[in-house]
Amino acid sequence: MSAIGWIDFDEAERERAQRLMQLFTERDTRDELGLGAIRDSIADHLFPGTSTVQTRLRYMLFVPWIFSQLTARSDAREVAEQARTDQIRLRNALVAGMQDNGVIGVNAGSKLKRLPASVYWSGLHTWGIRRFPGSIEAYAASLPTWSRAVAKDHADDDHSADRTQSTPWHPRLPEAPADLLQVATFALTDEEAAFIVDRLVDSNPDSLLAFLASRDGRADADDIWTHPHVADFPSVSRRIVAHAEIFSDAMYGASLLYNLMLSERRGNADWVGRYEDQLAQWRQSFDAARLQNWSLDIFWQETGHPAHQVLEPTRRFVSEWVELLRATRGLGRDRRKADAMVETRERRLKKGQSRFANRAARDRWQGSSGAYRLQFRWSQARRHLDDLARG
Template sequence: MSSLAWIDFDEAERQRAQRIMALFQEREGRDELGLGAIRDSIADHLFPGTSTIQTRLRYMLFIPWLFRMLEARDIPESQLRAEARALEIRLADALKAGGESNSIIGRDAGPRLQRLPSSVYWAGLGAWGIRLFPGSTDSLFVSLRSLKRLRVSSDSEDAAAGPRAAAIWNQSLPQAPKDLLDRAVFRLAADEAQFIIDRLVATQPAALLTLLAREGINADCDHIWTHPHLASFPAPARRLIHHGEIFSNVMHGAALLYNLVLSELRSRDDWAEDYRERIATWTAEVDLSLVRNWSLDDFWDAVEHPGHSIRPAAKRFVMQWLELVVENSTQIASAPAARQLVEERERRLKTSQSRYANHAVRDRWTGASGVNRLNFRWSQARSHLRDLADAE
C-alpha cells in the first residue's frame, strides 16, 4: 500500500513560491534588489513560522478548527474546497460580530476574498507542529477521503502498533468554541496560548521567538535590535541580530537610491527631493566605524539556513554596495558607481520588466518600492507575543 501517495512531490518549493507571490503583492514586502533570501534566512532563524502577511495569532487555531469541521464530510474534493472557502469567509463575519474591527483577513472583501487565511498561515501551522499533514490545502482536499479510511484502519489496530499516517492536526489541539462561526474574537484563552507555546518549544526550541514566548517577554519596540532585553538573549540570537541590524541599515541606502533614480526617470521632482532628504538622513545615521569592521564572512555563516539559498550574485551585490558605502557614503546619492551597481542589479533580476528599461512598467510605478527598513518579521512576531501575553 502506498500510504504516502497523497503528499505533494515538493511541498517546500510550492509553499516558498506561494509565499514569494504573496509578498510581491505587498508594498513593504517587495524585493526589488534580490535580497529576499537573506532577509528570510534571518527571519526564519529568529521567528520561524511567521510571515509578513499574518495578522493575529489565533488564526493558528482558527484554521485547524475550520478544517476539522470538514473532515467527516464524505463529499467530492471540489465541494470540500468550496465549503472550506465559505467557512473562512464566515469566520470574517463572526469576528466582526464578536466586536473585532482590525486585522480581520477578508473584512471588507467578503465573498471576493482572494487570499484566504489558510493560505496565509498554512506554512506556519506546519513549522510549529500544529499541522501534521505535510501537504498543501489542495492536496489535503484530494486526500481527505483516503485519510479518513486510513484513520478508521488505524483505530482497528493495536494502539501501540497502529499507523499514524492519517493524522492531520496535533492531537493536543484545543477544542473550538461552540459559537466559533457566530461570534469570534482574537483573544486567546489561557489553554490555547499554552498549547502554542508548547508547540514552539517542541518544534522550534532554538528560535528567539520560542524563548520570548516561553518567558512571556513582550516589548513594544520598532526593531528587534532595540529590544530592552537584548542583552539577555542567547549568544547565537544576539550574533544574528547584530548582523541583521547592520545589514538592514546598510542596504536601506541601496533601496532609497533605487527609488530616487526612478523618481528622476519619472521626472517627479517632488518624489526625488523626498528621497534625497531620506538618503541624507540615512547617511548621517550610518555608523561607518561599525560598517568598516563588519565581517561579511561571519555574516554569511550566521544567516545560512536550509530553507533558503543565497545566490553568489546577491552576496556580490551586498559586498560591492558595502564597499561603496565605506568609501563614499556622503555622496552616495550622486555617485555614478553606486547608481550603476543598483541599476545593473535590478536589470539582471527583472530583465524585460526592469523599470530602468521598460517605460510602460516604470510609468505604472507609484513612487515607493521596498523603502521600509528590513525588520525580519519582528512586527509580526511582536504582535503574536502580545497576543500570548494578553491571553486569559
C-alpha cells in the same frame, strides 16, 4: 499577457512558489534589488512560521479547528468548498464578535480570495500544529480515508504518540468553541496560549520567537534590535539580530538611492526632494565604524538557511555595496559608482521590465518601491506576542 505556474510536486515547492507570488502583491515583500532570500533567511531563523500576510495569532487555532471538523465526502471539491464556506463564516463570526483589527477578508466578505488557511498553512506545519504533510488540496483529497473519530481525537495522552502518523493535527489541540462560526474573537484562553507556547518551544526551540513567547517578550520596539531586552537574547539569536541590523542599515541606503534615481528619471521634484532628505538622514545616522568591523564571511555563515538559496550574483552585489560604503563611509558626494551599481543590479534582475530600461514601466512607477528598512517580520512576530501575552 504573461503567467507564472508551477508543477505541484510537494509542499515545499508549493510554499516557495507562493512566496514568489507574494513578491508582486505585498508591500513588505517588495524586492526591487533581489535581497529577498537573505531577508527571509534571517526572518526564518528568528521568527519561523511567520509571514508578512499573517494578522492575528488565534488563526493558528481557527484553521485547524475548521479543518478538523470537515466532514468526509467522496468528492474532494466538496470538501474544499465546505472549507471555504466555513472560513467565510469565521470572517462573519469575527465581525459579529466586534473584532476590528486583523480580520482576514473584513472588506472582501464572500468574495475573499486569500483565505486564512492559505496564509497560515505553512506556519502551522512549522510550529508542529499541523501533522499532515501535504497541501490544502491534498488534505481535502485525503479526508475520506480518515475516520471522523481519529480526525477529531485530541485526548488520551497515553496513546497520543501512537496516533502521531494518523492524526492530521496535534493531538493536544484545544477544543474549538461551540459557537466558533457564530461569534468569535481573537482573545486566547490560558489553555490555548499555553498550547501555542509549547508548540513553539517543541518545534523551534532555538528560535528567538520561542524564547520571547515563553518569557512574555512583547515590546513596543519598531525593530527587533531595539528590543529593551536584546542583551538577554540567546547568544545565537543575539548575533543574528546584530547581523540583521547592520544588513538592514546598509541596504536601506541602496533602496533609498534606487528610489531617488527613479524620481530623477521621472523629473518629479517633490519625490527627488523627499529621497534626498531621507538619504541625508541615513548618512547622518549611518554607523560606518560598525560596518568596518563587520565580517561578511561570518554573516553568510550564520544567516544561511536551508529553505533559501542566496545566489552568487546576490552575494556579489551585497559584498560590492558594503565595500563601497566602507570606502566612502556611507556614500560620499560622488554618486556615480553607487548609481551604476544600483542600476546594473536592477537591470539584471528585471531585464526588459527594468524601470531604467523600460519607459512604460518607469511611467507606471508611483514614487515608492521598497523604500524602507528591512524588519525581518518583526512586526508580525510582535503582534503575535501581544496576542499571546493577553492570553
